[in-house]
Amino acid sequence: MNNLGSMYRFEVRKIVCRKITAIAMIAVVLLMVAMSIGEHVSGAKIVNKEELVLVGRAIDDKMLDEMRAAVEPKTITMDDGTQIAVGIGVNDPAYQPLMDYLTTIGGNIDKAYNMTEADLDKRFGSVIDEIIQDQHLTASEVDYWQSKRAQSQMPLLYGKIQNGWGDSVCIMYFVAILSMISIATTLSGVFSDEAQLHTDALIFSSRNGKKRLAAAKLLAGITVGIFETLVVLLACVGTEFVISGFDGGDASVQFFVGPTDMDMKISTAFWIYTGIMLVIGLLMSVFAMCLSQVFRNSVAVIASMMVLWLISMLNPPYSWRLISQACSYLPVTFLGGWTFSDYRMVHLFGRLFTILETAPVVYLVFTAILGGLTKISYERYQVTK
């Protein structure tokens, strides 16, 4: 009999019954909740319920005029007679977060207070142009982004400063890091435990153990890995939405991640990142199991995945185009706000694809390759100890 379903259930049980699985899961969930809460209690974000009236509205001249009526820069006069803005007087608290936001964009209170829609567009455009220049784009890539900007009809829509969707998108790379730690710990023993427990001899001498069990183990590992990713993800977004609420999903992603031509609603960005996070969870699960099969040592698996994390933190200069672009796909640090400012594209079948379009495909291809390698290595394995 094939017995794949029964083998799968046993393999899931073997992973779940490891004490380290429960410990890793509890630890990363607590850490994720603490990080999500920490973002809010650090004082960097202030709850302002009044600003809800602005949520979803375009930041245009009308809104900026309203802001000027609602706030005024407080100035002091220097000995030489010049006036310097040192703070904001607030008549209507709804507009204070907008003023704060524009101050970050403009660089000082004066520029923020006097900003027009055209200034804002120009400021965003110049930041994007700078990035495009830094990234050594090809002529066809520059053409692509310029035509995209020219066609863009989407105004900059106001979100609120404390926004569950935006906060989740901006903290998603922590979900990837913690999921990786959890997956590395949990799945490191899927294949290596058999050698360490000396059960490999029994398995490989059985009818299904030599071939079909590899598939059952991979499926079981993927199930647990995706489940872990989902739990960490829920711990993160659950905390963010409980604290910040569900309002503001229609705001522009630019409002949270800075100027970008990959403009979309923040809720759309959230769902894209959630989908990619699950694909990353799948990739990391298969990667951990591949290492477990090749090394046959749990500690080596965990250590290798930590090295991958460290490599992800490397930031090669844009001038090393190929290496730098390849590094931008490293899954652990992929899901940051910075990915929206990565304009380097992939030329394929006569078409250009953005990093957000190609990443899930790249991850799925690597998952298939690693899964295949794991199976080949498993079938060639011989019991020598």
Added chain:
Amino acid sequence: MELVLDRVSKQYQNIIAADRITLKLGVGVTGLLGANGAGKTTLMRMICGILKPTSGSISFDGTDVSEELYRDALGYLPQNFGYYPSFTGRDFLLYIAVLKGLDKKTAKRKSTELLKSVNLEEAADKKIRTYSGGMKQRLGIAQALLNDPRIIVLDEPTAGLDPKERVRFRNMIAELGKESVVLLSTHIVSDVEHIADRILMMRDGQIIWDGTKENTPDDLEGFYLKEFGGAEDE
């Protein structure tokens, strides 16, 4: 029923663990004796298909060792019998039954039967980590018999058993040898002496002595010690 080894060799870099071994094993118990490093475990692993020979072939009634059909006929108790500490004895047998391709109903029936026959009925639902060494070894023997194997390879099956259990298992193995090809290695010469129909002695990867019950020396232990210079068994 015949297990055939044709010029089977296994070489690890400069070490030859098995050297052109040619054997035909029929129904009955064959005992394998040899000192540490003689190549007994390597030979058994090759027979079980978990170690690939460098050259030569192994087949059972014409079915090559690499085929599923061969593994269907195989029951194996390795020297270092591994288990999952969090599994109960019953779960463990059910798991191995699944690996051996038994259907659910047969797996349950065979597990219950074997737990009873190895005297683990009462401990069947206890975690294996709570088992004594002898209980674990009995579980190991039970798992090897789940699929009613026609080739039974037992690497040190009586290790860890008390004298009473050892006698019980000798009888059980002798019984199995009536219908199956049983290859058994042990460090206790008297185990082989009592139940083996045929005795093989290995040294340096070669079979240096091959005798049947009829031509086995009366003092097998003395003969063995003389042949191997009193070296410890593997």
